[in-house]
Amino acid sequence: LAGTLAGLRERGSLSYGADADHLQVKRGPEGLARAKQLLRASRYYTFFTMDMADVLHYETLEAGAPKDFWQSAVAKSAERNNIVHDHLLPCQVGGVTYQLSADLVDRLAAKYWDALGALETLATEISTLKDGQAFDLEFTIDEHPAEVAAFDCLTSAEELLFVLREIARRGLPVTHVAPNYGAENGWDYRGADGLEGLENRVKALQAIAGEFGVMLDFHSADDLTAPTRAALRRATKGFLHYKISPMPHLLYADMLEKYEPELFLNWWNDALAYARHEAANGSEFAAECLRAYDSGPDQKPSRHHQVFHHYGFAYIGRRGENGTFAVRDKFYTLSPEFYRAHQEYLTEYLGTLARDLFEE
Numbered sequence: 001l002a003g004t005l006a007g008l009r010e011r012g013s014l015s016y017g018a019d020a021d022h023l024q025v026k027r028g029p030e031g032l033a034r035a036k037q038l039l040r041a042s043r044y045y046t047f048f049t050m051d052m053a054d055v056l057h058y059e060t061l062e063a064g065a066p067k068d069f070w071q072s073a074v075a076k077s078a079e080r081n082n083i084v085h086d087h088l089l090p091c092q093v094g095g096v097t098y099q100l101s102a103d104l105v106d107r108l109a110a111k112y113w114d115a116l117g118a119l120e121t122l123a124t125e126i127s128t129l130k131d132g133q134a135f136d137l138e139f140t141i142d143e144h145p146a147e148v149a150a151f152d153c154l155t156s157a158e159e160l161l162f163v164l165r166e167i168a169r170r171g172l173p174v175t176h177v178a179p180n181y182g183a184e185n186g187w188d189y190r191g192a193d194g195l196e197g198l199e200n201r202v203k204a205l206q207a208i209a210g211e212f213g214v215m216l217d218f219h220s221a222d223d224l225t226a227p228t229r230a231a232l233r234r235a236t237k238g239f240l241h242y243k244i245s246p247m248p249h250l251l252y253a254d255m256l257e258k259y260e261p262e263l264f265l266n267w268w269n270d271a272l273a274y275a276r277h278e279a280a281n282g283s284e285f286a287a288e289c290l291r292a293y294d295s296g297p298d299q300k301p302s303r304h305h306q307v308f309h310h311y312g313f314a315y316i317g318r319r320g321e322n323g324t325f326a327v328r329d330k331f332y333t334l335s336p337e338f339y340r341a342h343q344e345y346l347t348e349y350l351g352t353l354a355r356d357l358f359e360e
Helices: 002-009 028-041 068-073 077-088 102-130 157-170 194-211 226-236 247-259 261-280 284-294 306-311 328-332 336-358
Strands: 019-024 047-051 091-093 096-098 136-140 176-178 215-218
Touching (some): 019 028, 091 157, 157 176, 247 306, 247 336, 261 284, 261 306
Antiparallel strands (some): 091 096
């Protein structure tokens, strides 16, 4: 809001945009129709992050997985043969020669065919809505269903090569891609390969993305510590897109707890009640967050509890009976001391990120 107001005060015209972040594409025609509805609602945005997790067929990469899906997805054998031929060609990137096997191409095609088809449809939809205006388009594959663990579906270099080759073959205007590098909400990187393994993997992914003129995007990056950020900086040489939502929201809560404890307590109680409601209605994730809170050494209300991290977003968006925001105005009428402290806190955080990610 402050940035927008500053822009409006400037003489002339300034360019700024917004990310329609994690527009989820769900399975079936209803899912695609819903995604189009969301695109129409966000047509004035400049960055579109298409989340394809629900339409990826993770099972196709498992040992012994059948290939029937891929064989039926591409009915024309000539087209299938052409696609396989293109992906079997060797590719040298960053001194490494990649040679995908026919079996791997079949499996990757089966995993991604629905997602790439949806992306093709939605890219056309965005282009029509934007009517010639430039936009950024991201193909997001870092998310995964609850039943698939983060480290069971890490994006390999060969997998990203297949995805970007197919995007190029289809002529899709993709500018960013978010691979699954092992991010987990609420956790620093904890892969068995350690930070050295993470750095080496991301370095390989970065080389392939650069070959296709696409930027890597790192989601769920709020919880990564300075050593992890440094590993990403070395791997990408600072050429990366780094998303930190909801950290500014959590930093705001930090200062609110200190300067406006009564309002923070209301916010906390709402988050706790929301988590308990979700747990009572069958959410195992909510139950896990509550168990961590109830069994922890400190039950003092704090934004650092996973309960608040994952269930604190609803309070600010609560609406009253007449449809207006029920509590939003309370956040705009706080003390000058709070706003000054919050600005300094946020500035320090963003400066730290900049140094960790972009400075040698």
